[in-house]
Amino acid sequence: MYYNAESDDRLRRDAERMRIAVGESYKYATQADAESDHDRAASLRERAAWQTRKAELWERLIGRDIREMSRIKLTSMDVEAATKLLDRFDANPIEDVLSGAEQSEHAEGRLTLIQENACNWAFANSVRSEALDEIVRMVQVIESDGVEVNLAAMARMTGISRQTLHARLRSE
Numbered sequence: 001m002y003y004n005a006e007s008d009d010r011l012r013r014d015a016e017r018m019r020i021a022v023g024e025s026y027k028y029a030t031q032a033d034a035e036s037d038h039d040r041a042a043s044l045r046e047r048a049a050w051q052t053r054k055a056e057l058w059e060r061l062i063g064r065d066i067r068e069m070s071r072i073k074l075t076s077m078d079v080e081a082a083t084k085l086l087d088r089f090d091a092n093p094i095e096d097v098l099s100g101a102e103q104s105e106h107a108e109g110r111l112t113l114i115q116e117n118a119c120n121w122a123f124a125n126s127v128r129s130e131a132l133d134e135i136v137r138m139v140q141v142i143e144s145d146g147v148e149v150n151l152a153a154m155a156r157m158t159g160i161s162r163q164t165l166h167a168r169l170r171s172e
Helices: 005-034 037-061 068-076 079-091 106-146 150-160 161-171
Strands: none
Touching: 005 037, 005 068, 037 068, 037 079, 068 079, 068 106, 079 106, 106 150, 106 161, 150 161
């Protein structure tokens, strides 16, 4: 229905480039260890692990019958959130979600649209979470400069509840 071979080729190439970058990151991590720069080595290994998860995500998108915009959202959002969403899609196949789908020629297409909207929802949540993390980080930077931040006013300004801001600041 929405399958795009060009998009699959691009995902394949990007995943391969990412896998090559993983190898490079591990090589540099080994060099950093040899130079006793263990912090840099740990950082490089962490990056390599993230690159591996990202490549795996891209590989999972190959051959899926979803629109290009949903692919873009899934590849640009948090890797763990995108992976969880694909896990949920895979754990609930069309046959489980729709009974009597063979009686409707449009049922599968509509389910694909529902999955696309689930991608939109997950993408929006990912963006919100990243924005909240950045706001909390900025509040911490401001407070580390000795300036007091009025969280009630900050909540009114950002539209994020005071309770959410307090909870996030306490957990950091």
